Amino acid sequence: MREQDQDAARSLVEHLYPTVIRIVRRNLPRRADEEDLAQEIFLKMFEKLDQYRGGVPLDHWVSRIAVNHCLNAIRAQKVRPEWRMADLSEEQAAALDAVTTAGVQEPAPSELIGARELVDLLLDALSPEDRLVIRWLEIEERSIKEVRELTGWPSTLIRVRAFRARQKLNKRFGKLRKQGRL
Amino acid sequence: MNRLHPDLKRLMAWSSRSLPPEPDEAPLGFAGRVVAAWNSAHTPSLFAQLQRLAWSSAWASAPVILCGAVFLVSQAQVPEPVAGLASALRFLVSNFTQ
Numbered sequence: 001m002r003e004q005d006q007d008a009a010r011s012l013v014e015h016l017y018p019t020v021i022r023i024v025r026r027n028l029p030r031r032a033d034e035e036d037l038a039q040e041i042f043l044k045m046f047e048k049l050d051q052y053r054g055g056v057p058l059d060h061w062v063s064r065i066a067v068n069h070c071l072n073a074i075r076a077q078k079v080r081p082e083w084r085m086a087d088l089s090e091e092q093a094a095a096l097d098a099v100t101t102a103g104v105q106e107p108a109p110s111e112l113i114g115a116r117e118l119v120d121l122l123l124d125a126l127s128p129e130d131r132l133v134i135r136w137l138e139i140e141e142r143s144i145k146e147v148r149e150l151t152g153w154p155s156t157l158i159r160v161r162a163f164r165a166r167q168k169l170n171k172r173f174g175k176l177r178k179q180g181r182l
Numbered sequence: 183m184n185r186l187h188p189d190l191k192r193l194m195a196w197s198s199r200s201l202p203p204e205p206d207e208a209p210l211g212f213a214g215r216v217v218a219a220w221n222s223a224h225t226p227s228l229f230a231q232l233q234r235l236a237w238s239s240a241w242a243s244a245p246v247i248l249c250g251a252v253f254l255v256s257q258a259q260v261p262e263p264v265a266g267l268a269s270a271l272r273f274l275v276s277n278f279t280q
Contacts, residue, residue, distance in 0.1 A: 006217055013212070017212065018207070025202075035209070035212065039212075043220055116201070173189070
């Protein structure tokens, strides 16, 4: 690759694509095209490839580039205006109802979509870094060690971010429940 | 360590179930597009190419110029064979003007 080998470059992109696209999809700024963002990440990777010293596995090194690039893209966006209960769609309201109803074990497909949108809305209140930590720890159920490897952040920082984010999310979720039909 | 509210945790578990499946491989042509974009971003402009050509020509001609200068300096230091030349001229004039 360092000798401008086109085939090697293509193979590298193909090999790392699942790692990069997974991060992009989880941290996609609104209205951004995932393939455009992934392409920007790969171009940045090629630009920095001479700096790779092999201290960490290549996919961890690339995932750190991807994380930083996505976080910068999210930061560059304008902050979404404050949302209210009245702003919830039918699916979101149904998902909220279902999740707070003890008997519901198997949600309907529309409720699953509503749940995802609702989680996105709740996570929007967090900083991009806190959001990423919560996605990986709580939604994907990764360990602190894995998040440390993928982001390059120290464990203490990840714990602090997770603590702060959980606190904020619980508060927001409580507010959402109280404003609803419960 | 604090924890998420159980209902919120359940909401998150549901949300992950509606995510689209993760791709195993890059879409067709994606890697080629990335490499092409990288190449085009790093292909030097015409001006840069001309500039590089000018510099390389300058470096290539520098030793020639240097050698020429040394030769001229060494020539200037050799005493001119004035006497020999004058007699040769006289010989030519006397023989060819008759």
